[in-house]
Amino acid sequence: MSTISESEPEFRAAAQQHGSDALAEEADTESSTTELQLAAAEGDPSHVSDLLSRGANPNDPASGYYGxxxxxxxxxxxxxxxxxxxxxxxxxxxxxxxxxxxxxxxxxxxxxxxxxxxxxxxxxxxxxxxxxxxxxxxxxxxxxxxxxxxxxxxxxxxxxxxxxxxxxxxxxxxxxxxxxxxxxxxxxxxxxxxxxxVNTPLMRYKGLTALQGAAEGGNVEIVERLLAAGAEVNAEGSYYGGVTALYAAAEAGHLEVVERLLAAGADAQQSAGNKHWTPSQAATSRGHTEVAKLLWDAESPDTPQG
Missing domain, CATH: 1.25.40.20 (Ankyrin repeat-containing domain)
Incomplete structure (x- = not known):
């Protein structure tokens, strides 16, 4: 069987089919759940004990999408x-x-x-x-x-x-x-x-590095801790929808994180995401004016300020 890295068509087909397949399997899940599985989820020991005494199989497999x-x-x-x-x-x-x-x-x-x-x-x-x-x-x-x-x-x-x-x-x-x-x-x-x-590679489909995850959430303490541990500040994002740490922070409007990443050497001109935008474009699209201005200055550090 080929892996995703070996077969891009397989990867795309799996991603495209997932939505419709998921809906069909999700619809089947509740109807195929056993009485014992339902009782276990509800947490009634007496009901569970009664079902087991009447021969219910504790090893009926999980069924459906969320089974x-x-x-x-x-x-x-x-x-x-x-x-x-x-x-x-x-x-x-x-x-x-x-x-x-x-x-x-x-x-x-x-x-x-x-x-x-x-x-x-x-x-x-x-x-x-x-x-x-x-x-x-x-x-x-x-x-x-x-x-x-x-x-x-x-x-x-x-x-x-x-x-x-x-x-x-x-x-x-x-x-x-x-x-x-x-x-x-x-x-x-x-x-x-x-x-x-700290720099374990991300997974290609919607993966992220530890630093990208922290930056997206806006946690300055975690960002600083990961940078201190040697996190790669300009690591590229995943194949599908991935972004750099700076892009993630900019898009979410986390000014303090953006400042910290720039100070650590983040590349303000590195594009990312499905639209291949720069961090300043991402910030602008979300209305984060202060973040966008900071990034514009970082993109052209030698431009005289008016």
Whole structure:
């Protein structure tokens, strides 16, 4: 099977087809969800116990676009008693989720910040380093970092989670990229201390570097921390819709971040995005006049000021 980097037509076809396919599969999801999966999501232990006693299969697969196994549904919602019941009934702890993300029970518990369930799943054999699935997938560590779940991030790292685990091919994030884009400074600090690489390349389809994510969100502290760690200030954006850190900050109107990036050597004339605009054009299009003026001056530093 060819990869995206090997076949641009395949990449474009997948992106174009995703919308219609997603709608069809999403419509099928609710009707194909089992009674046990619904009960697990609702968190009623007595109902779940009754269904299991009557032969409900705890390992019915996730179906449809957003489908979840019973264990995944309970883990995401934080229903610890239901999780315990399902594990006792033999629920597969590492089963994949639905097509959109394919996240395991551990990744879902991590996403929700449910430390007790994370612990329960780890003790039941959950693989902390299962790879992120192809489309919008996240490892457990990436999911926790993205949502700002610091205590879960710390537990997963202690359990051996790979801080540089490869991201999903579509819209993927490393743990550091996810934390920076989510504006979680405490997690950025923790991940850097545990060996996260500040310049891990972004994924081609809607990926971003850690610095680009922080700049887009306007968090000056994270921007400064990443620059201090050696972040490449002029790293190019992803293949589809990607932008530089300066462009992202300019488009969002984050004046202080723009100033900091320029001081660090950001190229004010570097175009980016689907329209191949410069940062000043992006700022102008969004009505960020003060940012645009700053960037105009940076584009022509030798022009006498009137």
């Amino acid at each position: 979840k196994t019973a264990l995944q549904a309970a883990s995401l919602a934080g229903h610890a008693p239901v999780v315990e019941l399902l594990l006792s009934a033999g629920a597969a702890v590492n089963a994949p989720g639905g097509n959109n993300g394919g996240r395991t029970a551990l990744a879902m518990a991590a996403e929700g910040g449910h430390r007790d369930i994370v612990e329960m799943l780890l003790q039941s054999g959950a693989d902390v380093n299962l790879p992120a699935s192809r489309y919008v997938g996240r490892t457990a560590l990436q999911a926790a970092a993205e949502e700002g779940r610091r205590n879960v991030v710390a537990r997963l790292l202690d359990a051996g989670a790979h801080v540089e685990a490869p991201p999903a091919r579509y819209m993927g994030r490393t743990a550091l990229q996810a934390a920076a884009a989510g504006q979680h400074l405490d997690i950025v600090e923790l991940l850097l201390a545990r060996g996260a690489q």
